[in-house]
Amino acid sequence: MKTPFTIFVSTTMGQRHTHTSWVSFLGHRPPARLGGRRRARPEPAATPPSAPALSSEQQRRADELQQDLQLARDIQQGLLLEAAPRLAGWELSAISMPARDLGGDLYDFLSLGGGIQGIMIGDVSGKGLPAALRMAVARTVFRHEARRDEAPASTLAAVNRGILSEIPQGMVTMLYARLDTARGELHLANAGHTFPLIVNCTVSEIELSGLPLGVDADSDYREARAQLGPGDSVVLYTDGVLEAENPAGEIFTYERLEALIAANRQLKPRAMVALMLHELRTWAGDTLQSDDVTMVVLRRRLTDLGAELRSIVEDILGAEPAAPFWDEELAPLAEANAEIWIAALPEIMKRAQSRLGRGLARELNQQLRLTLEDYRA
Secondary structure, three states: OOOEEEEEEEEOOOOEEEEEEEHHHOOOOOOOOOOOOEOOOOOOOOOOOOOOOOOHHHHHHHHHHHHHHHHHHHHHHHHHHHHOOOOOOEEEEEEEEOOOOOOOEEEEEEEOOOOEEEEEEEEEOOOHHHHHHHHHHHHHHHHHHHOOOOOHHHHHHHHHHHHHHHOOOOOEEEEEEEEEOOOOEEEEEEEOOOOOEEEOOOEEEOOOOOOOEOOOOOOOOEEEEEEOOOOOEEEEEOHHHHOOEOOOOEEOOHHHHHHHHHHOOOOOHHHHHHHHHHHHHHHHOOOOOOOOEEEEEEEEOOOOHHHHHHHHHHHHHOHHHHHHHHHHHHHHHOOOOHHHHHHHHHHHHHHHHHHHOHHHHHHHHHHHHHHHHHHHO
């Protein structure tokens, strides 16, 4: 059965258009998608002459540069990890894997007060150190403008002007959304980034395009809104996901991503991100990662605590193994509140360890406890 949702589209000029559509209508493919076609592969280059041996001073300097790059990568990854918040009533998982020591992908989260959460994902042109420097500037400009607490389209227009001023060369794709965590309303604008995916009974794109940042100072951006109900997820990602190559030179494509998510749409954000990474690694095989890969998955929790906890058990153990464990160990607490669950958790974990093993019991304990703290709050 198809589920309708309403998308409201407006522009920074104040015009607004509203239409209601079935989520399955979103089958558009941007021109950048190449389907399953192979890319033209260059002729192998002639074997270069062997480089002369480095002197001890040159080797020392090379080692220092490598250490500096590793430190910069650790700092960059630390900033990204620290940005991910805990949102009451929501689950969130985010990861960024640079193709080189440093990456140009970015994501960020800002609490804007009143239950409104800002969510951004972006992709800076280029790779390596130049892209990382542009990424740091783009993140700073975004944070400055987002804190003005304006609509997404106005925020992206302001970030665009800042990018043109601070990064004369290079462009940035960016998607910015404001999430009302209480109502589940997602209000967003897009500057040339991949379309976000809404995951419920189907997988559908929110088709919203615009020029990348850093191209035209007068760029105008449209807005859209989507409603996320209990159990619904939104998936944000960079084009490195779609363009991951296998040894034959074929790219992963949107079609494969959509089919993968559709077949596993019940998964929680943490498990969904892990699955997508596994599939990309399997697809690539021995092929070196050619582009940064970044994903952000956000899910609205179910309103029924028992149903939410059972979905966690199924997520960790699998649907079939979870059924007897739930029925025999946890079903008596299905209607209990978070406080009762928390009090009973130590005894539950003892039985889980003897029945499931230490590893699964530890993971189950961690995920159940985090969820129960959320519902208690």
